Amino acid sequence: xxxxxxxxxxxxxxxxxxxxxxxxxxxxxxxxxxxxxxxxxxxxxxxxxxxxxxxxxxxxxxxxxxxxxxxxxxxxxxxxxxxxxxxxxxxxxxxxxxxxxxxxxx
Amino acid sequence: xxxxxxxxxxxxxxxxxxxxxxxxxxxxxxxxxxxxxxxxxxxxxxxxxxxxxxxxxxxxxxxxxxxxxxxxxxxxxxxxxxxxxxxxxxxxxxxxxxxxxxxxxxxxxxxxxxxxxxxxxxxxxxxxxxxxxxxxxxxxxxxxxxxxxxxxxxxxxxxxxxxxxxxxxxxxxxxxxxxxxxxxxxxxxxxxxxxxxxxxxxxxxxxxxxxxxxxxxxxxxxxxxxxxxxxxxxxxxxxxxxxxxxxxxxxxxxxxxxxxxxxxxxxxxxxxxxxxxxxxxxxxxxxxxxxxxxxxxxxxxxxxxxxxxxxxxxxxxxxxxxxxxxxxxxxxxxxxxxxxxxxxxxxxxxxxxxxxxxxxxxxxxxxxxxxxxxxxxxxxxxxxxxxxxxxxxxxxxxxxxxxxxxxxxxxxxxxxxxxxxxxxxxxxxxxxxxxxxxxxxxxxxxxxxxxxxxxxxxxxxxxxxxxxxxxxxxxxxxxxxxxxxxxxxxxxxxxxxxxxxxxxxxxxxxxxxxxxxxxxxxxxxxxxxxxxxxxxxxxxxxxxxxxxxxxxxxxxxxxxxxxxxxxxxxxxxxxxxxxxxxxxxxxxxxxxxxxxxxxxxxxxxxxxxxxxxxxxxxxxxxxxxxxxx
Numbered sequence: 084x085x086x087x088x089x090x091x092x093x094x095x096x097x098x099x100x101x102x103x104x105x106x107x108x109x110x111x112x113x114x115x116x117x118x119x120x121x122x123x124x125x126x127x128x129x130x131x132x133x134x135x136x137x138x139x140x141x142x143x144x145x146x147x148x149x150x151x152x153x154x155x156x157x158x159x160x161x162x163x164x165x166x167x168x169x170x171x172x173x174x175x176x177x178x179x180x181x182x183x184x185x186x187x188x189x
Numbered sequence: 190x191x192x193x194x195x196x197x198x199x200x201x202x203x204x205x206x207x208x209x210x211x212x213x214x215x216x217x218x219x220x221x222x223x224x225x226x227x228x229x230x231x232x233x234x235x236x237x238x239x240x241x242x243x244x245x246x247x248x249x250x251x252x253x254x255x256x257x258x259x260x261x262x263x264x265x266x267x268x269x270x271x272x273x274x275x276x277x278x279x280x281x282x283x284x285x286x287x288x289x290x291x292x293x294x295x296x297x298x299x300x301x302x303x304x305x306x307x308x309x310x311x312x313x314x315x316x317x318x319x320x321x322x323x324x325x326x327x328x329x330x331x332x333x334x335x336x337x338x339x340x341x342x343x344x345x346x347x348x349x350x351x352x353x354x355x356x357x358x359x360x361x362x363x364x365x366x367x368x369x370x371x372x373x374x375x376x377x378x379x380x381x382x383x384x385x386x387x388x389x390x391x392x393x394x395x396x397x398x399x400x401x402x403x404x405x406x407x408x409x410x411x412x413x414x415x416x417x418x419x420x421x422x423x424x425x426x427x428x429x430x431x432x433x434x435x436x437x438x439x440x441x442x443x444x445x446x447x448x449x450x451x452x453x454x455x456x457x458x459x460x461x462x463x464x465x466x467x468x469x470x471x472x473x474x475x476x477x478x479x480x481x482x483x484x485x486x487x488x489x490x491x492x493x494x495x496x497x498x499x500x501x502x503x504x505x506x507x508x509x510x511x512x513x514x515x516x517x518x519x520x521x522x523x524x525x526x527x528x529x530x531x532x533x534x535x536x537x538x539x540x541x542x543x544x545x546x547x548x549x550x551x552x553x554x555x556x557x558x559x560x561x562x563x564x565x566x567x568x569x570x571x572x573x574x575x576x577x578x579x580x581x582x583x584x585x586x587x588x589x590x591x592x593x594x595x596x597x598x599x600x601x602x603x604x605x606x607x608x609x610x611x612x613x614x615x616x617x618x619x620x621x622x623x624x625x626x627x628x629x630x631x632x633x634x635x636x637x638x639x640x641x642x643x644x645x646x647x648x649x650x651x652x653x654x655x656x657x658x659x660x661x662x663x664x665x666x667x668x669x670x671x672x673x674x675x676x677x678x679x680x681x682x683x684x685x686x687x688x689x690x691x692x693x694x695x696x697x698x699x700x701x702x703x704x705x706x707x708x709x710x711x712x713x714x715x716x717x718x719x720x721x722x723x724x725x726x727x728x729x730x731x732x733x734x735x736x737x738x739x740x741x742x743x744x745x746x747x748x749x750x751x752x753x754x755x756x757x758x759x760x761x762x763x764x765x766x767x768x769x770x771x772x773x774x775x776x777x778x779x780x781x782x783x784x785x786x787x788x789x790x791x792x793x794x795x796x797x798x799x800x801x802x803x804x805x806x807x808x809x810x811x812x813x814x815x816x817x818x
Contacts, residue, residue, distance in 0.1 A: 111800050120800070185794030 096137035103130035117179040198235035205311035213304025222294035225307030233283035268324035278321045288652035293441040295648035313339035325385040344438040353437040363431035367421015374414030412472040419455030426483045436498040440543030449532035460521045464683035477517025481608040484510030488615035520597040530586035530663045534575035537656035541572035544645040560632040564642045567650045571657035578660040580617035581706045586663030617709025625717035
């Protein structure tokens with residue numbers, strides 16, 4: 084099978100991944116809506132996954148892909164728990180704005 | 190068979206104690222008293238049985254109940270040794286104990302806690318038997334501490350009176366000082382001999398030590414430590430002050446514990462360890478001197494006391510001093526002889542004074558007595574016999590034993606002989622002063638008391654009569670010439686003492702002692718009968734007699750020398766050191782608290798800030814890792 088990296092260079096994958104990660108980071112830092120913060124975290128995760136797959140192909144080594152499966156499974160679990168928490172938060176304080184979540188203030 | 194009989198001897202009083210503790214109140218006063226008395230009588234019967242057996246077989250009975258302690262080379266069994274010495278002690282401890290229990294049934298009948306009294310008395314007898322029959326120093330020590338505990342409980346028996354509680358505590362603490370010495374002595378002996386068994390130690394000292402003396406100094410220290418233990422228990426200088434205060438307890442307790450049995454434990458222990466003391470002549474000399482001084486000091490204090498029991502208490506201290514004088518000169522059998530005769534007449538005197546106090550409804554001041562001879566003839570007669578005995582009048586028991594002590598002293602050291610003789614004259618004086626003030630001339634109490642005067646019931650007078658009889662004939666066990674006691678005790682002594690035949694010197698000494706006693710009596714007679722002198726009120730006493738009346742201010746001296754500095758130190762610790770330490774410890778808490786309070790501010794609760802910090806931190810780590818490469 085012809086290597087896809089011959090058509091699109093590895094550096095492009097890295098740029099895309101970094102871009103996605105940064106989008107995620109800024110999303111986390113600047114948005115106040117908990118759901119969007121959540122989505123941004125997912126973007127960061129997927130940026131990493133992308134990088135994993137790209138390097139896996141580059142090195143002709145399946146270990147990276149295995150890792151991605153793990154990380155996706157964990158992410159799915161995390162989403163399930165996280166969204167459940169958000170639902171509970173919404174029921175309690177009627178909002179998902181993270182600036183309202185100050186009950187843990189010391 | 191033998192084992193179970195030994196256990197019967199040892200444990201019956203303990204069973205009596207358990208019964209009285211758990212069922213005494215329900216069973217009622219008479220049953221409680223009867224059980225308590227029977228328990229001791231059973232022990233007495235067993236003692237007599239073993240005594241007979243020993244007399245026929247001549248062999249000591251050894252019983253090992255169980256292995257107790259095994260530490261390295263040191264092995265201690267829980268063993269029992271019934272030899273001549275312990276059986277002799279058992280006989281008079283359980284014998285006089287039985288009489289005093291009998292007496293207490295009547296004496297304590299009005300007390301609501303009578304069952305408790307009998308429980309303590311039984312426990313005391315149990316521990317006293319343990320002390321006497323133990324085959325090694327550690328078993329003896331159990332009994333030693335146990336009798337101290339019972340003494341404490343019984344002195345403070347009327348615990349609602351704070352003075353009595355203080356007296357109990359004083360007795361306990363003073364004894365503890367002595368016990369420390371005893372313990373150290375035990376440790377030294379354990380390390381030297383590798384055993385605490387009396388027979389093993391005797392072998393060690395008589396064979397190994399005699400041939401190649403090692404650790405001579407340490408041996409002396411061990412003997413001295415044991416003697417310190419004895420000064421605590423047997424009320425010798427400088428630890429004697431607890432005994433007069435111990436008179437706070439009920440009178441039967443004074444008779445049993447503080448006159449006849451417990452206070453002789455020190456003499457018992459030294460006689461037991463005679464093989465050790467025979468090797469340490471310096472310590473023996475110290476014992477003799479301490480004994481003589483105690484005899485003199487206590488007798489002189491007794492001259493002016495007005496509390497009938499206090500007089501007897503100082504008399505006890507003084508007589509114990511004479512016994513130590515004999516011990517110090519290596520005349521163990523003589524000391525034991527005096528212990529036995531003293532147990533008879535002093536128990537009788539205490540019980541007699543109890544009878545008087547009973548008749549006067551608790552009055553103990555002799556200034557408010559007098560003229561009791563006619564209303565209490567039996568008490569008077571028995572006390573008179575015992576007084577003659579303690580004063581050393583021929584042919585009563587005290588004459589023989591005291592005379593032997595003075596004879597031995599005369600042979601060893603003339604100064605000690607003079608001191609002992611003066612103490613004896615004083616004894617004759619204050620004992621007859623007691624008799625004259627209590628029983629002669631007119632009654633000086635209130636009309637109401639006079640109206641209620643009566644002779645005590647037969648349960649009280651019977652023990653008095655028996656003890657008076659013993660005080661009369663007690664001298665027979667060791668008459669000069671027959672010396673039954675000396676021969677009987679020979680097996681337990683390490684070195685044989687030759688006994689002189691009666692010569693002119695001995696007769697002369699007897700005559701001197703007798704003359705001294707008569708001088709004391711005549712002196713008392715002329716002062717209290719002829720002149721009708723009655724001791725003055727406390728406030729009117731002055732001069733040197735005030736010093737004596739206040740017991741040479743020894744208690745005050747101890748208070749200012751030890752108690753007050755100790756209290757001051759405690760106070761300093763409490764008011765200064767403890768708050769300072771508290772501040773240091775509290776300071777750690779304050780610091781931790783402060784750090785926590787500062788750290789708390791980081792927890793703003795703003796998730797955005799947390800995330801920001803998280804990202805910055807991540808970046809910092811990543812950039813560090815990059816730079817580190």
